[in-house]
Amino acid sequence: IPLGGDKHLLGAFSEVYMVKEKKTGKMFAMKCVKKKQNGDLNLENEITVLRRIKHDNVVGMEDFYESRTHYYLVMQLVSGGELFDRILDRGVYSERDASKVIQQVLQAVEYLHQSGVVHRDLKPENLLYYSPDEDSKIMISDFGLSKMVDNGIMSTACGTPGYVAPEVLAQKPYSRAVDCWSIGVITYILLCGYPPFYEETESRLFSKIMKAQYEFDSPFWDDISDSAKDFIRNMMQKNPSMRYTTDQALRHPWIIGKTARSQDIYYSVSVQIQKNFARSKWKVSPIQSLKPHVKRVIHGPPQSEIREGFTAERANENETLERKCLCCRSLT
Numbered sequence: 001i002p003l004g005g006d007k008h009l010l011g012a013f014s015e016v017y018m019v020k021e022k023k024t025g026k027m028f029a030m031k032c033v034k035k036k037q038n039g040d041l042n043l044e045n046e047i048t049v050l051r052r053i054k055h056d057n058v059v060g061m062e063d064f065y066e067s068r069t070h071y072y073l074v075m076q077l078v079s080g081g082e083l084f085d086r087i088l089d090r091g092v093y094s095e096r097d098a099s100k101v102i103q104q105v106l107q108a109v110e111y112l113h114q115s116g117v118v119h120r121d122l123k124p125e126n127l128l129y130y131s132p133d134e135d136s137k138i139m140i141s142d143f144g145l146s147k148m149v150d151n152g153i154m155s156t157a158c159g160t161p162g163y164v165a166p167e168v169l170a171q172k173p174y175s176r177a178v179d180c181w182s183i184g185v186i187t188y189i190l191l192c193g194y195p196p197f198y199e200e201t202e203s204r205l206f207s208k209i210m211k212a213q214y215e216f217d218s219p220f221w222d223d224i225s226d227s228a229k230d231f232i233r234n235m236m237q238k239n240p241s242m243r244y245t246t247d248q249a250l251r252h253p254w255i256i257g258k259t260a261r262s263q264d265i266y267y268s269v270s271v272q273i274q275k276n277f278a279r280s281k282w283k284v285s286p287i288q289s290l291k292p293h294v295k296r297v298i299h300g301p302p303q304s305e306i307r308e309g310f311t312a313e314r315a316n317e318n319e320t321l322e323r324k325c326l327c328c329r330s331l332t
Contacts, residue, residue, distance in 0.1 A: 016031050034069065049143050055107075059075060080130050084125075093266035095224065105127065105138060106246050116149055117143075124189060127141075166181075181236055192268070193277075196214035212237075212238035223268075228260065
């Protein structure tokens with residue numbers, strides 16, 4: 001069953017299918033990526049990262065295969081939907097709900113950082129619910145821009161505009177602290193429904209981010225606790241050396257549940273989410289290299305090629321196509 005397409009990094013298109021393991025009947029998501037003529041170092045990097053990590057709040061890769069023309073990533077199937085959709089469907093929503101989401105994200109990102117992995121593209125659309133259950137856990141997905149680091153320092157300017165840290169836009173060497181900045185931006189959005197940085201032009205947007213110019217506007221923030229605002233300020237520190245680490249963030253009173261308010265803020269947040277993050281808008285693609293954009297600111301699978309053990313069914317008008325996987329080895 002097709003789950004849709006996915007723009008993968010530099011425009012390469014991948015298709016995602018829901019597949020079933022024949023022996024166990026267990027369902028998975030299979031991402032089919034067409035090979036590039038000159039190879040795909042970004043995809044190879046993503047696969048290397050996914051093979052290295054395993055955490056309750058991270059969408060894991062269960063297996064990986066390749067044929068002459070395609071790569072096949074067998075991923076954990078998550079069926080609970082995207083973060084914004086669940087908020088809109090709730091009917092009741094509070095700071096405490098947002099705090100629980102961010103706590104899970106922090107736990108996952110702390111694990112990634114301890115494993116030497118920096119995500120570099122944290123944003124609401126990459127936060128999925130594992131199941132439709134009301135108490136479902138949050139899962140981090142999409143490691144297309146993630147990076148394994150030895151010395152902790154990176155230089156490639158990449159990410160999604162609006163969520164990227166100031167030091168990345170300033171084209172300075174940066175660290176895993178960029179993920180904490182992104183979590184701060186996500187927290188801000190979860191509490192008011194609109195982004196901290198918004199401008200009609202890219203140059204103005206990047207300028208605001210580099211200066212860390214954001215406000216807690218009235219009336220949208222009037223009912224939000226000072227503790228929540230303090231948490232955001234610490235996560236969105238312009239100076240990365242002063243920014244909270246995941247460990248510090250996990251010990252903040254707002255995260256551990258001592259100060260997050262239970263007052264219902266659903267109406268104001270949901271109205272703003274629908275206004276500012278219409279489905280067509282919040283599907284913002286990451287930019288694998290922000291360097292050309294920053295310069296402007298500063299200076300102005302085929303049906304026969306999957307393997308045995310899985311069957312994927314695709315509804316195509318009145319016809320059902322069955323795809324069979326070959327065994328657990330690379331196809332040549």
